[in-house]
Amino acid sequence: MRDAATTATVNLVYLARLREAFGVASERIDVPPAVTTVAALREWLAARGGAWANELAPGRPVRFAVNHDLAAPDAPVGPGDEVALFPPVTGG
Amino acid sequence: MPIRIQTEDFDVARELAALRAGKLSVGAVVAFIGTVRDINEDSRIATMTLEHYPGMTEKALAAIVDAAKARWDIVDAVVIHRIGALAPADQIVLVGVAGAHRGEAFAACEFIIDYLKTRAPFWKKEDTSAGARWVEARATDDEAAARWRSPREPAA
Numbered sequence: 001m002r003d004a005a006t007t008a009t010v011n012l013v014y015l016a017r018l019r020e021a022f023g024v025a026s027e028r029i030d031v032p033p034a035v036t037t038v039a040a041l042r043e044w045l046a047a048r049g050g051a052w053a054n055e056l057a058p059g060r061p062v063r064f065a066v067n068h069d070l071a072a073p074d075a076p077v078g079p080g081d082e083v084a085l086f087p088p089v090t091g092g
Numbered sequence: 093m094p095i096r097i098q099t100e101d102f103d104v105a106r107e108l109a110a111l112r113a114g115k116l117s118v119g120a121v122v123a124f125i126g127t128v129r130d131i132n133e134d135s136r137i138a139t140m141t142l143e144h145y146p147g148m149t150e151k152a153l154a155a156i157v158d159a160a161k162a163r164w165d166i167v168d169a170v171v172i173h174r175i176g177a178l179a180p181a182d183q184i185v186l187v188g189v190a191g192a193h194r195g196e197a198f199a200a201c202e203f204i205i206d207y208l209k210t211r212a213p214f215w216k217k218e219d220t221s222a223g224a225r226w227v228e229a230r231a232t233d234d235e236a237a238a239r240w241r242s243p244r245e246p247a248a
Contacts, residue, residue: 013145015143015145015213015215016143016215016217016226017215017226061229065145065148065213068145068147068148068151068152069148069151070152070211084145084148084213086145086213086215087215087226087229088210088228088229089209089210089211089212089213089214089215089229090209090214090215090216090226090227090228090229091142091144091173091184091185091208091209091212091213091214091215091216092126092173092184092185092205092208092209092212092214
């Protein structure tokens with residue numbers, strides 16, 4: 001966990017339906033000091049409103065991966081992390 | 093333990109022959125082949141596009157095969173998953189497992205495809221008679237994967 005005054009630059013990746021809904025495939029962005037977990041990141045992104053609020057609303061099925069591993073809501077998010085957001089998977 | 097993600101088709105016979113080539117302890121080879129249906133949820137499917145998350149997909153599939161190897165006494169496994177545009181009847185995925193005996197090979201093969209369907213980052217988008225749509229995850233797939241969970245293992 002970083003200290004309470006530091007922002008972190010993270011790489012966000014959006015896949016499948018979420019990429020289309022947000023109209024962007026990825027972004028490199030500074031998140032505020034309070035955003036230290038997957039759950040906090042979700043809430044922060046949802047506050048953008050519009051498609052973000054809609055797709056990331058509580059109860060919507062969104063999966064997160066941090067550095068290519070599936071991540072639970074309490075998983076930490078830190079500087080340099082690649083955080084991917086995507087719908088439940090449908091391969092096979 | 094070959095794991096491949098590719099746009100091109102695969103030859104099941106050749107892949108299964110390669111899986112057991114030179115491994116004289118193998119007495120059973122089990123294969124699952126997933127193919128594109130022409131009808132899904134009452135809409136006729138013209139084409140389907142499969143997307144994945146490069147980097148994570150390979151890692152997730154390797155972890156699933158490793159888990160199968162830790163749980164069952166199998167000799168080797170192969171997973172091939174196609175991406176890009178596919179049409180009805182096309183092959184999508186091959187899971188092949190070689191083991192000494194059929195029981196462990198059957199179980200490991202079913203485990204790998206059940207976990208692939210719920211944990212590996214692939215998504216299907218269908219072009220149907222009712223328009224284009226992303227395929228929704230099925231609760232039955234989660235239930236199929238949950239059968240393999242030990243009481244101590246948390247949900248995905």
